[in-house]
Amino acid sequence: MTATAARLQSSRPSGWWGMALFVTGEATLFGTLFGTYLYLRLQSRHWPPNGIPSPKWALPLVLTAILVSTSLPVHDALASARRGRLGRARAALLVAACVQVAYLVVTLTLYDHDLHRLEPSASAYASIYFTLLGAHAAHVAAGILLEVWLFLRLLRGLTRYRLVGLQATAFYWHFVNALAVLVVAVQLSPLL
Amino acid sequence: MTRVRNPELLLWFGLLAAPLAWTVQLVVGYGATIARCTGTTSSRSFSLTPWEVALTAVAAVVALTGQAAALLVFRSTRGRHETDPPPDGRVRFLVLAALLSNTLFLVVILLGGITAAGLEPCRQA
Numbered sequence: 001m002t003a004t005a006a007r008l009q010s011s012r013p014s015g016w017w018g019m020a021l022f023v024t025g026e027a028t029l030f031g032t033l034f035g036t037y038l039y040l041r042l043q044s045r046h047w048p049p050n051g052i053p054s055p056k057w058a059l060p061l062v063l064t065a066i067l068v069s070t071s072l073p074v075h076d077a078l079a080s081a082r083r084g085r086l087g088r089a090r091a092a093l094l095v096a097a098c099v100q101v102a103y104l105v106v107t108l109t110l111y112d113h114d115l116h117r118l119e120p121s122a123s124a125y126a127s128i129y130f131t132l133l134g135a136h137a138a139h140v141a142a143g144i145l146l147e148v149w150l151f152l153r154l155l156r157g158l159t160r161y162r163l164v165g166l167q168a169t170a171f172y173w174h175f176v177n178a179l180a181v182l183v184v185a186v187q188l189s190p191l192l
Numbered sequence: 193m194t195r196v197r198n199p200e201l202l203l204w205f206g207l208l209a210a211p212l213a214w215t216v217q218l219v220v221g222y223g224a225t226i227a228r229c230t231g232t233t234s235s236r237s238f239s240l241t242p243w244e245v246a247l248t249a250v251a252a253v254v255a256l257t258g259q260a261a262a263l264l265v266f267r268s269t270r271g272r273h274e275t276d277p278p279p280d281g282r283v284r285f286l287v288l289a290a291l292l293s294n295t296l297f298l299v300v301i302l303l304g305g306i307t308a309a310g311l312e313p314c315r316q317a
Contacts, residue, residue: 011278
């Protein structure tokens with residue numbers, strides 16, 4: 001195989017580049033949210049403001065570790081699909097989606113609990129706290145929908161189009177998991 | 193079909209110039225505002241408006257140059273389709289994305305500049 005042919009074969013498809021552009025846009029969104037959080041924190045004498053308890057650390061850390069671990073089955077699904085092992089790809093995708101749904105349910109329950117003890121409009125801290133966590137939860141939900149859609153498509157067999165979809169979705173999940181680490185680090189930063 | 197000498201370089205310039213111009217406009221404008229509003233008495237003497245106008249003009253010119261580069265690549269890839277195998281499909285897809293995002297970023301740069309130049313400095317809501 002010539003070098004040019006090898007390069008062409010390893011070139012990413014347009015679907016992957018589309019996801020790369022989308023991820024860049026989402027990274028900008030979260031960059032502005034992190035920037036806003038840091039700005040507000042540096043402008044405040046007390047963070048969180050007086051009367052608001054510091055965030056608890058154990059459950060968010062465990063939940064983030066569980067979410068990040070789903071990068072493994074997502075990666076396995078992609079690797080299996082590339083080798084033509086469709087059954088294993090479907091199973092890995094289903095395992096990842098089930099764990100991610102469990103993560104989302106617990107996260108939304110905690111979010112609802114926080115909403116009962118702290119109103120988003122009560123302070124700048126509350127506003128950015130709920131915006132950051134809500135934006136991340138929305139990204140997890142979008143990723144789960146992508147996975148379920150792909151799983152249903154893979155039930156009807158593997159095509160090049162679906163493989164590109166799986167490649168783009170795997171990229172998205174690795175990004176969402178990297179974001180999860182950054183979001184929890186910012187969320188727990190008042191404890192440092 | 194227009195032939196361009198280095199389509200890859202032009203493509204990446206067309207794709208990245210406008211967002212980078214917007215980023216620089218935002219960060220430098222923010223820094224100038226902080227310097228103007230929280231600095232010493234001497235830093236409070238300079239006017240922000242000429243800085244904001246100049247920054248917006250430079251960012252807009254860079255974004256327009258990026259759009260011109262994207263247009264050149266778009267014309268040189270006429271007849272190709274974004275679903276073609278890479279690299280042709282990729283170049284066609286990314287140049288379409290560049291044409292769209294450059295338009296959006298130009299609007300964002302202009303609106304941001306007009307707002308920053310028009311608002312009263314150092315006054316929080």
